[in-house]
Amino acid sequence: MSIIKLHDKYFRTYISEEKIAAVTKKLVKQVSKDCKNENPIFIGILNGCFMFVADFVRQYKYNCEVSFVKLASYEGTNSTGKIKQLVGINENLEGRTVVILEDIIDTGNTLQEIYEIFKDKKLKQLKIATLFFKPDVFKKELAIDYIGLSIPDEFIVGYGLDYDGLGRNLPSIYQLTSKPKVKNILLFGPPGVGKGTQADILKEKYNLVHISTGDVFRKHMKKETKLGKLAKSYIDKGNLVPDDVTIKMLKSVVNKVSHSNGIIFDGFPRTKEQAIALDEFLEENGETIGGMITIEVPTNLLIARLLERGKTSGRADDQDEHKILNRFNEYFTKTEILKDYYQAQNKYFGVDGVGDISEITKRLSDVFDKL
Numbered sequence: 038m039s040i041i042k043l044h045d046k047y048f049r050t051y052i053s054e055e056k057i058a059a060v061t062k063k064l065v066k067q068v069s070k071d072c073k074n075e076n077p078i079f080i081g082i083l084n085g086c087f088m089f090v091a092d093f094v095r096q097y098k099y100n101c102e103v104s105f106v107k108l109a110s111y112e113g114t115n116s117t118g119k120i121k122q123l124v125g126i127n128e129n130l131e132g133r134t135v136v137i138l139e140d141i142i143d144t145g146n147t148l149q150e151i152y153e154i155f156k157d158k159k160l161k162q163l164k165i166a167t168l169f170f171k172p173d174v175f176k177k178e179l180a181i182d183y184i185g186l187s188i189p190d191e192f193i194v195g196y197g198l199d200y201d202g203l204g205r206n207l208p209s210i211y212q213l214t215s216k217p218k219v220k221n222i223l224l225f226g227p228p229g230v231g232k233g234t235q236a237d238i239l240k241e242k243y244n245l246v247h248i249s250t251g252d253v254f255r256k257h258m259k260k261e262t263k264l265g266k267l268a269k270s271y272i273d274k275g276n277l278v279p280d281d282v283t284i285k286m287l288k289s290v291v292n293k294v295s296h297s298n299g300i301i302f303d304g305f306p307r308t309k310e311q312a313i314a315l316d317e318f319l320e321e322n323g324e325t326i327g328g329m330i331t332i333e334v335p336t337n338l339l340i341a342r343l344l345e346r347g348k349t350s351g352r353a354d355d356q357d358e359h360k361i362l363n364r365f366n367e368y369f370t371k372t373e374i375l376k377d378y379y380q381a382q383n384k385y386f387g388v389d390g391v392g393d394i395s396e397i398t399k400r401l402s403d404v405f406d407k408l
């Protein structure tokens with residue numbers, strides 16, 4: 038599952054493109070059966086219908102015409118009950134079969150207006166097809182001839198449907214959801230395992246802030262700040278920066294982003310002292326660690342990866358096998374024990390880190406979604 042934000046609201050994945058395609062196919066089949074000899078005029082109700090109409094008529098194999106009416110009733114996520122006709126009908130419809138193509142029927146106010154509009158047009162017949170239908174809110178005694186999918190009374194966006202103008206371009210349907218709980222996640226694993234790469238992808242996907250202790254230190258080193266100079270003396274040798282320095286530095290970074298949806302920590306904590314300190318200062322902000330996820334890759338693969346990265350990263354600690362081995366040593370003696378610390382709180386997860394970047398993202402997302 039993934040969550041997106043449109044304006045002030047959050048939406049979660051709900052109906053896939055494949056599902057929409059299957060429902061559309063079913064509707065095309067039903068309408069074709071009834072209308073193949075009618076040369077029907079399909080009339081889409083804009084704006085929401087545009088994707089549905091395009092996909093529907095593309096699959097309709099018999100003669101037909103296509104036109105649109107533009108109606109609007111919604112403001113934000115609420116039906117106003119007042120329908121405005123923004124673009125009307127120009128064609129002569131006398132004696133014709135008209136099939137209305139609606140993206141969604143909710144209260145039925147729009148549908149009632151549609152029946153009004155076509156009442157005196159001397160049609161042969163008027164049929165209504167809707168991709169989505171909300172039976173729990175439908176309050177009218179009006180016929181709906183073809184219903185794609187009945188859904189509960191929850192606001193949806195995507196596939197033409199919008200929330201205050203946004204979301205129409207999404208190829209699948211998303212459902213309104215509550216603001217996600219803050220997710221603070223520790224991304225773990227020995228050097229070179231792909232924490233940085235994955236954190237960059239996951240922070241976009243889950244709207245999180247990525248804090249990499251290494252990156253923060255390197256920024257200071259580049260600017261040659263006091264902290265940077267101090268950190269450099271440790272990092273260049275492949276040693277850990279002392280806890281008190283790291284913790285103080287991290288605390289100030291975390292406090293700056295305390296209004297975010299959550300943080301992905303990459304490279305912190307690295308010792309039990311840091312883990313305890315982290316718990317303490319998150320608690321001060323009313324937060325906690327959601328979980329620790331370790332990306333697991335065999336060590337021999339990692340050394341090769343780091344040496345390769347060292348050719349382009351410019352990082353002194355990537356270029357020399359001794360320094361690399363020292364970093365592994367630091368990891369396995371001081372950091373890996375954190376597994377026990379988080380396991381004791383039921384917050385530890387291991388993820389296989391061998392494979393394509395996207396495969397690993399998928400495995401990590403499965404854990405994120407559970408948290």
Ligand code: IMP
Binds near residue numbers: 144145146148193
């Ligand atoms: P009704 O008049 O209440 O039946 O609403 C019909 C119109 O409201 C649809 O054509 C949509 O434009 C809009 N609408 C209803 N439900 C939703 C929703 O869940 N998401 C987005 N638009 C909706």
Ligand code: MG
Binds near residue numbers: 082084085140141
């Ligand atoms: Mg509509």
